[in-house]
Amino acid sequence: xxxxxxxxxxxxxxxxxxxxxxxxxxxxxxxxxxxxEKTETLVTEHPEAGFIPAKTYEEFAASLQKPRTAIxxxxxxRPTDAVIESLMEVFEPGDIIVDGxxxxxxxxxxREKAVRETGINFVGAGISGGEEGALLGPSxxxxxxxxxxxxxxxxxxxxxxxxxxEPCVTHVGHDGAGHxxxxxxxxxxxxxxxxxxxxxxxxxxxxxxSPAEIAEIFAEWNRGELESYLIEITAEVLRQIDxxxxxxxxxxxxxxxxxxxxxxxxxxxxxxxxxxxxxxxxATFARSLSxxxxxxxxxxxxxxxxxxxxxxxxxxxxxDVRQALYASKIVAYSxxxxxxxxxxxxxxxxxxxxxxxxxxxxGCIIRAQFLNRIADAYAAEPELPALLTAPYFADALSRGxxxxxxxxxxxxQAGIPAPAFSSSLSYYDGIRADRLPAALVQGQRDFFGAHTxxxxxxxxxxxxxxxxxxxxxxxxxTH
Ligand code: NBP
Numbered sequence: 001x002x003x004x005x006x007x008x009x010x011x012x013x014x015x016x017x018x019x020x021x022x023x024x025x026x027x028x029x030x031x032x033x034x035x036x037e038k039t040e041t042l043v044t045e046h047p048e049a050g051f052i053p054a055k056t057y058e059e060f061a062a063s064l065q066k067p068r069t070a071i072x073x074x075x076x077x078r079p080t081d082a083v084i085e086s087l088m089e090v091f092e093p094g095d096i097i098v099d100g101x102x103x104x105x106x107x108x109x110x111r112e113k114a115v116r117e118t119g120i121n122f123v124g125a126g127i128s129g130g131e132e133g134a135l136l137g138p139s140x141x142x143x144x145x146x147x148x149x150x151x152x153x154x155x156x157x158x159x160x161x162x163x164x165x166e167p168c169v170t171h172v173g174h175d176g177a178g179h180x181x182x183x184x185x186x187x188x189x190x191x192x193x194x195x196x197x198x199x200x201x202x203x204x205x206x207x208x209x210s211p212a213e214i215a216e217i218f219a220e221w222n223r224g225e226l227e228s229y230l231i232e233i234t235a236e237v238l239r240q241i242d243x244x245x246x247x248x249x250x251x252x253x254x255x256x257x258x259x260x261x262x263x264x265x266x267x268x269x270x271x272x273x274x275x276x277x278x279x280x281x282x283a284t285f286a287r288s289l290s291x292x293x294x295x296x297x298x299x300x301x302x303x304x305x306x307x308x309x310x311x312x313x314x315x316x317x318x319x320d321v322r323q324a325l326y327a328s329k330i331v332a333y334s335x336x337x338x339x340x341x342x343x344x345x346x347x348x349x350x351x352x353x354x355x356x357x358x359x360x361x362x363g364c365i366i367r368a369q370f371l372n373r374i375a376d377a378y379a380a381e382p383e384l385p386a387l388l389t390a391p392y393f394a395d396a397l398s399r400g401x402x403x404x405x406x407x408x409x410x411x412x413q414a415g416i417p418a419p420a421f422s423s424s425l426s427y428y429d430g431i432r433a434d435r436l437p438a439a440l441v442q443g444q445r446d447f448f449g450a451h452t453x454x455x456x457x458x459x460x461x462x463x464x465x466x467x468x469x470x471x472x473x474x475x476x477x478t479h
Contacts, residue, residue, distance in 0.1 A: 001063045003030035003052050005155055006070040008060070008083055009101075010038040014073030016134035017100065017127070017159070018042065022049035024158040030070075032060040061090035067151055068095040071125075076101045084111060084122070093119025096148045100127045104265055105176035105183060108143065109347070112175040121148035124175070126182020128364035129161065137161035139363035140169040141185070141356075143178030143349075161363025168359040173349030180269075180343050181356055184336050187266025187280040189230075189365045190259075191332035194283035194420045196234050199325045202407065203318055205416055206311040211248035215239040221322055225396075226329075228368030257287035266339065273342040278427050279332035282419040304415035317410070323403035328424035330396060333374065334387035335427070354378035386431065397428065404428075452476075 004026070007018040010033040019042075022029045030052040033039045043053045054060035061068060068091055072083050080101055087097050097120060099108065108124030115122035123144030127134065140160050142152065149171040160169040172178045196218075203214055215238035222231045240249040263284040270277040289296075311317040337353055344351040357374035360366055377390035384390055388397060408425050411418035430436065445451035452461045452475045463475035 001030070001065045001068070003028045003063050004065050004069070006030035006032065006060060006064050006068070008032045008070055008072045008087070009074035010042050011073070012131050013100075013127075013134050015042050016131055017071065017073055018051065019046055019049055020135050020137070020159045021155070022046075022051060027155070027158065028052065030054060030060055030063040032057065057086045057090045066092070066095070068092070069098065069151055069155065070096070071098040071100045073100050076103050080107075081111070084115065088115065088118060088120060091120050094121070096121040096123060096151060098123045098125050098142070098152065100125050102126075102182070102260075102262065103179050105179040108176035108179045112144065116145075121145050123148050123152060124179040125156070126178045126185065128182060128185055130365070133161065133363050137168070137363050139359050139367070141172050141178040141181045141359065142169065143172055143175055145174065146171070163358065163361035166358065168361065168363045170352070170355045170359050172356065173344065173351045176347065177344070177349040177351060180347070180349075181340055181351070183262055183265050183269065184339050184343075185360060185364060185366060186262035187277065187284075187339070188332055188336040190263040190266075190283040190287070191279040191336075191420060192228075192230050192329060192366055194286050195279075195325055195328050195332065196230060198418045198421050199321050200234070200238070202321050202411060202416055202418065205309055205414065206317055206410070207314045211238040211250050217318060225370070226322065226326055228370060229365060256291040256293065258291070259284070259287050263287070269343070270339050273339065273346060275335070275339045275342045276427065277335040277339055278423045279328065279335055279420050282423045286417075286419050305413060309410075309414035309416065311410075320403035320407050323400035324407035324421055327397050327400040327404045327428070328421050329370075330388055330393050331424035331427050332420070334393070337374070337387050354382070388428070388431075401428070450475075
């Protein structure tokens with residue numbers, strides 16, 4: 001074989017990734033798709049790429065140098081399993097199968113284990129950045145074995161996005177670590193998008209500014225600490241005028257947000273791990289709420305506040321919203337990194353959180369300068385208990401908290417939903433609280449279920465004889 005890398009699955013993502021690979025010095029790319037039409041189209045439309053097309057898995061395997069390396073870009077789920085099974089029949093021990101699709105990380109753990117038994121390496125790699133990222137440079141989050149990283153690392157580095165001279169790819173950890181981190185990336189993306197949407201809504205309803213005027217505010221914010229791809233594209237979307245009606249496009253788009261499931265995975269996984277990713281959860285639920293038109297129609301007559309929402313000082317309000325957005329964003333990222341750390345502990349991955357933040361600086365949807373701050377925080381203190389306690393973020397929160405509170409109060413008074421803003425503030429107040437009413441919850445649990453409690457003043461586990469004389473006894477620790 002003459003190709004050093006192959007791509008299986010030539011729909012939009014696979015075709016773009018194959019073209020990206022072919023455009024880099026030193027790569028010869030073999031391509032295969034289940035139905036040959038897609039292969040033919042790609043090869044015909046891009047003669048410059050020098051692709052080596054294959055009609056069968058056997059031909060594909062024969063066109064690859066050893067150890068063979070192939071990246072699968074097909075629909076997640078059954079199709080991915082089908083391709084892996086076919087490749088296992090034609091590959092040999094030492095070869096590397098990479099799944100670049102959006103796999104659910106437990107599937108990746110299962111597949112890695114099954115493939116490894118044959119001596120073939122399996123790498124689940126999260127690839128972020130959509131079609132454009134695949135073509136021009138994505139952020140890549142590979143898991144898998146150290147052995148496969150030796151071969152794969154240089155290839156992935158050659159196609160990844162570049163941030164400040166560094167390729168946006170790192171060996172995240174073993175087996176499913178890459179897809180796990182990609183999942184949390186998407187969860188953070190949900191939170192970031194929802195927070196921006198809430199900021200827009202509050203400004204629009206508080207000031208009466210047009211979407212185009214608000215676009216200018218976001219463009220301005222994009223020059224400061226909020227600088228990010230998502231803020232940048234928000235300005236673009238708000239500026240867009242619908243050709244048919246002459247209205248702002250945002251006003252003719254149906255207000256029901258879709259989702260492909262990665263936000264829900266992030267929240268489900270966080271629930272199992274016991275990590276409070278409330279910002280990501282609220283963002284995911286906000287999409288669900290929006291997508292139930294029948295319930296919304298039925299509830300539309302429920303009363304809101306009597307008074308109209310007016311903002312006395314528009315500039316001051318906008319600045320408050322900006323600070324609330326930044327503070328809430330810090331909470332969302334802090335929660336996301338907590339989930340990665342908890343996942344690493346649960347699944348025995350050695351994940352460098354600073355390295356993860358660095359590979360998100362370019363190529364992916366949440367790309368931003370901000371991520372350098374996260375890398376700095378973990379560099380200064382690798383065992384940081386929570387990102388938001390790092391000096392830079394703690395300082396930003398202390399500067400922004402008064403504005404944050406004013407915005408959440410204004411939203412509540414005005415009857416404007418701000419679930420991500422307000423839940424992030426509650427999280428902040430919860431995590432920094434000296435005492436939480438969790439003590440009362442423990443008392444309740446002990447009352448109805450004899451679940452026992454600990455005391456602040458002595459060792460041991462206790463139970464009050466609630467249905468007896470209400471004296472306290474030492475008890476077995478049953479949690
Ligand atoms: P699709 O997810 O639409 O999948 C289409 C591809 O899967 C075609 O090549 C199709 O072959 C192949 N396929 C199917 Br369906 N069943 C198959 C089977 N049983 N055996 C072999 N091949 C099969 O493609 P996409 O939109 O390019 O996405 C590819 C992957 O990338 C997905 O996992 C997706 O979730 C992920 N993705 C990521 C991003 C991102 O931003 N990171 C964006 C979009 C997609 P055929 O041509 O013969 O039907």
